[in-house]
Amino acid sequence: MKTIYIVDDLTAIRQMLADVLERHNYEIVGDNGNGQDALKEIQDLKPDIVIVDARLPGLNGLEIVRRLNRQLPNTRFLVFSAYQNPTIVKDMLEAGAHGFVEKTANLREFISGLGIVAEGGTFFGPNVAELIRSVVANPGNVQRSKDTLTEREREVLQMIAEGHSTKEIAGKLGLSIKTIDNHRTNMMRKLDLHNVASITRYAMQNGLIDLEPAI
The missing domain is CATH 3.40.50.2300 (Response regulator)
Known part of the structure; x- marks a missing residue:
């Protein structure tokens, strides 16, 4: 079975x-x-x-x-x-x-x-x-891939798009706020994203969150 x-x-x-x-x-x-x-x-x-x-x-x-x-x-x-x-x-x-x-x-x-x-x-x-x-x-026709990101950067990307603050993400992942800030900065640089709105839009387009996220 x-x-x-x-x-x-x-x-x-x-x-x-x-x-x-x-x-x-x-x-x-x-x-x-x-x-x-x-x-x-x-x-x-x-x-x-x-x-x-x-x-x-x-x-x-x-x-x-x-x-x-x-x-x-x-x-x-x-x-x-x-x-x-x-x-x-x-x-x-x-x-x-x-x-x-x-x-x-x-x-x-x-x-x-x-x-x-x-x-x-x-x-x-x-x-x-x-x-x-x-x-x-x-x-x-395929959008830019997320493969340039590390596992942690992809995780932080999704949690930001879901509306979590840096402090909340740090608590959930058991990491320091400074570490989360570093992951966030690196992720935004690699994907050429500039604010939370662009992160959320990217996450929606790539199927990481629902079309109407709570932010």
């Missing part, structure tokens, strides 16, 4: 997925709505499969896949998200995602895709597959 960990910020979706998947002979070993908390639990539990949304508070789905793909080479990653654009799909693939199913898909497609990923294959819903083709055909 394959083990699964579910990461989605909506409790109802996590509960419904768990109920459906258990009836399809999967074992749900955990779930969480916060990306940072989920990362720690997945590192300990080492599930066979992680089902993860692209947009999450604390730490986004892309960052979760990026980090865990290196740490847990035997774990498979299925992105289950309503948010798709060429940039996020490209970044997810490069990070190590094995599948991407849109939340607009029907249940049969989701279960089929999960089964393929669980058995070592790759699966992409029809809309995502079309986006992949557009990326291959028109690579110039």
